[in-house]
Amino acid sequence: MIRSFPMNNMENRFTLQFEVQQEMLLREAIALWGISKRTLTAIKFDGGEILVNGVERNVRHVVVARDIVTIIFPLxxxxxxxxxxxxxxxxxxxxxxxxxxxxxxxxxxxxxxxxxxxxxxxxxxxxxxxxxxxxxxxxxxxxxxxxxxxxxxxxxxxxxxxxxxxxxxGNVHRQYEAIVSGEAISQSIVEPIGRKETSIIEREVRQDGQFAHTDVEVIKYGRLNGCNVSHIRLTLHTGRTHQIRVHMAYVGHPLVGDGLYGGDQQVINRQVLHCVSLTFQHPLTKEVLSFRSELPQELSNLLK
Structure with missing residues (x-):
């Protein structure tokens, strides 16, 4: 199938186009591209268009091989x-x-x-x-x-x-780097996380919480402000609120600067945490996209 996502020249509306490979109902062809029922409803009633070979059709229309389907999403x-x-x-x-x-x-x-x-x-x-x-x-x-x-x-x-x-x-992959108090160990932390009953902001490990999984890899040990610290790399397998901060505090190694979860704020007043890597498959082109970001100078200076 051919697929592209040009922008409509008149209104800059997002447009998806593909070539049909075999006979089927138009709604079946559309479903192959992962368009949710909610989005399809919006296309139908909020100003979008569904075209087959340039002609507007409803979802009960039968498409055949080599038909070109164009979906113009609403504003x-x-x-x-x-x-x-x-x-x-x-x-x-x-x-x-x-x-x-x-x-x-x-x-x-x-x-x-x-x-x-x-x-x-x-x-x-x-x-x-x-x-x-x-x-x-x-x-x-x-x-x-x-x-x-x-x-x-x-x-x-x-x-x-x-x-x-x-x-x-689990197909969106993120890695972080952090500096934590003490000498951490490389490990997998699989502990459920939920809201702390006494706070609308703070989370904690609790058995009635949501499943959460964080992998920890030690990069190196060091000293900061006279105390032992660890430079670590973290891989998220779930995306719970404050997940890394809660998990590291739970195992006794809070992030440096993280006052909410017991981190030392003597040298910096924000948690030393940076998302260094993001990798995912582009849902349209199927190309694997991978991006990296170096630690900002504010954090890298702490490692010297």
């Missing part, structure tokens, strides 16, 4: 609570489907009550508007405010859905 609108802002983004990769950025520390991924603006979502929405892209912001991988590194954003609800499925299947 998307940002929520009223998300205001566009304009500033610099460190863009690592961009195509019609994705935006991968290198997020600095002290920037929230999405607005919150404590930080209502200045988030990644605010700046990405402003970037989309500057480029004339009628899309809202679909966060695929999220980072805590004080965690830096690679973050993936989808430009379309369909891509967001496909990536959510890939995450659930």
């Amino acid at each position: 998307e609108e940002a929520s009223d609570g998300l205001a566009p802002q304009y500033g610099e983004l460190t863009i690592v990769y961009e195509d019609e489907a994705f935006l991968v950025i290198d997020k600095p520390a002290y920037m929230s991924t999405i607005p919150s009550r404590e930080h209502p603006d200045g988030s990644v979502a605010n700046f990405v929405l402003g970037y989309f508007q500057q480029k004339g892209l009628p899309s809202t912001v679909h966060i695929v991988t999220r980072l805590d405010r004080d965690t830096s590194g690679l973050l993936c954003i989808a430009k379309n609800r369909h891509i967001h859905y496909l990536m959510s499925v890939a995450q659930q299947q």
Whole structure:
């Protein structure tokens, strides 16, 4: 099959096109490309189009081999609570489907009550508007405010859905580097995580929590501010809130700078955690995309 994702020249709408290989109902052909029922409903009723060889058809139409199906997705609108802002983004990769950025520390991924603006979502929405892209912001991988590194954003609800499925299947791979207190060991931590009853923010290991799996690999040992520390690499197999921070605190090695979970804040007032690697298969081209980000100077200086 031939598939592409050009943007509609008139409205910059996201468009998916493919060639049918055998006779089937149009809705069956569409299902092969992972379009959810919710997205299909939006295409049908919110201004999208489904064309066969350039002619609009309904999903009961029978397509045959070599027919060209074009799906034009409806325009998307940002929520009223998300205001566009304009500033610099460190863009690592961009195509019609994705935006991968290198997020600095002290920037929230999405607005919150404590930080209502200045988030990644605010700046990405402003970037989309500057480029004339009628899309809202679909966060695929999220980072805590004080965690830096690679973050993936989808430009379309369909891509967001496909990536959510890939995450659930364990096909979005992320690695982090951190500095933790004490002499850690390489290990797998498989402990459930849930919200702490006395806090709306803090999480903890608890038996009624959600399954969580983190692999820990020691890179090297060192000293920081007169104390033993470990430079470690972490691989996430699940994506629970504060997962790395909770797991490392649970095994007695909280992240340096992580005051919420008992980390030493004498040399830095944010957790020393950076997403260094992000790898996934592009859901349209099937190409494996892999990105890397070096530790920011603020953190690498601690390792000297």
